Amino acid sequence: MNVTILGAGAYALALALRFNKNNNKIVIWSAVKKEILELNKTKKNEKALPGIIMPDNFIYTTDEKKAIEGSDIVVLAVATKYLSSVCNTIKPYIKNKHIVIASKGIEQETNNFASNIVKNKLKTRKLCTISGPSFAKDMASDELIGLSLATTNNKTKQVVIKALSSSTLKIRSTNDFLGVELCGTLKNVIAVASGILDGMKVSESTKAMFLTESLNDTRKLIKKIGGNEKTILSFAGFGDILLTCTSLSSRNYYYGKLIGEGKSKEKLNEYLNNNTVEGVYTLKSIYGLIKSKRVKMPFIDLIYDVVFDYRNTKDILPFLKEKE
Numbered sequence: 001m002n003v004t005i006l007g008a009g010a011y012a013l014a015l016a017l018r019f020n021k022n023n024n025k026i027v028i029w030s031a032v033k034k035e036i037l038e039l040n041k042t043k044k045n046e047k048a049l050p051g052i053i054m055p056d057n058f059i060y061t062t063d064e065k066k067a068i069e070g071s072d073i074v075v076l077a078v079a080t081k082y083l084s085s086v087c088n089t090i091k092p093y094i095k096n097k098h099i100v101i102a103s104k105g106i107e108q109e110t111n112n113f114a115s116n117i118v119k120n121k122l123k124t125r126k127l128c129t130i131s132g133p134s135f136a137k138d139m140a141s142d143e144l145i146g147l148s149l150a151t152t153n154n155k156t157k158q159v160v161i162k163a164l165s166s167s168t169l170k171i172r173s174t175n176d177f178l179g180v181e182l183c184g185t186l187k188n189v190i191a192v193a194s195g196i197l198d199g200m201k202v203s204e205s206t207k208a209m210f211l212t213e214s215l216n217d218t219r220k221l222i223k224k225i226g227g228n229e230k231t232i233l234s235f236a237g238f239g240d241i242l243l244t245c246t247s248l249s250s251r252n253y254y255y256g257k258l259i260g261e262g263k264s265k266e267k268l269n270e271y272l273n274n275n276t277v278e279g280v281y282t283l284k285s286i287y288g289l290i291k292s293k294r295v296k297m298p299f300i301d302l303i304y305d306v307v308f309d310y311r312n313t314k315d316i317l318p319f320l321k322e323k324e
Helices: 010-021 033-042 064-068 080-093 114-122 136-140 154-164 177-199 204-224 229-233 235-244 251-260 265-274 278-292 298-307 313-322
Strands: 002-006 025-029 059-061 073-076 098-101 127-131 145-150 169-174
Touching: 002 010, 002 064, 010 025, 010 073, 010 136, 010 154, 025 064, 033 059, 064 080, 073 080, 073 154, 080 114, 080 278, 098 114, 098 154, 114 127, 114 177, 127 154, 127 177, 127 235, 145 154, 145 177, 145 235, 154 169, 177 204, 177 229, 177 235, 177 251, 177 278, 177 298, 177 313, 204 229, 204 235, 204 298, 204 313, 229 235, 251 265, 251 278, 278 298, 298 313
Parallel strands: 002 025, 002 073, 025 059, 073 098, 098 127, 145 169
Antiparallel strands: 127 145
């Protein structure tokens, strides 16, 4: 099959390698000319995925028409804040394509999940979302990984599983778009909070307590917004939360650690300027979502206030003790 990857960051390139493993033809598009020039010249994006050399048969382009026409599967692997604009760009060429959303998060301006953005912009039913515990470096190194695939379109499910599943990539399907996307969104926020606790040098037992509370809060929120609370036990749920919220390889976790260590605003801003920390963007979005839905999430309120410097990190532990 012909697969187009929209995005040339770490996770986009890692997904390209996984699709390539099944002998699919790969085209990678990016609006960032510098990325495409580097990939064409060196077969690498050293900043995003250091040390990984892409296959010679990949095609790289900044031309969306060239990238998409002739493709069977189009993978959206751009940051959520760019998703609307990318959908507007590709809309003329997207007819009859199977769309895979690898972007995670909620759009700040609309409080929409990625699937809602894509449905509204592209008017397609051939749509799925993939999510799960999968650092880009592990994807690229062909480590054994499990992903959740959410879709209500049986044909899209079959096509994507055939193109992506392999001896080192297990896919479990579900029709719970909301649950999968909420887990993929909240895990970055939870990771920032976990990093804060690490920076505060709390015990492993306390961090485990926090993760347990976070899982329960996520489960409750899934149910409140109309998803399936059992999704919390999927690859997209517990699996991704466990990975992202316990590892310094997670940029969200590391940023939280800097906050917990009491680093200056200058240091924090420097890290944000040099790294994509989805949890910060997502925190604003999820905060807006729960306010618009009139859902009480004291945990989100607290982390929002701590990250944006309205409250002190010392308030977190008493909060954990007293929360219902």
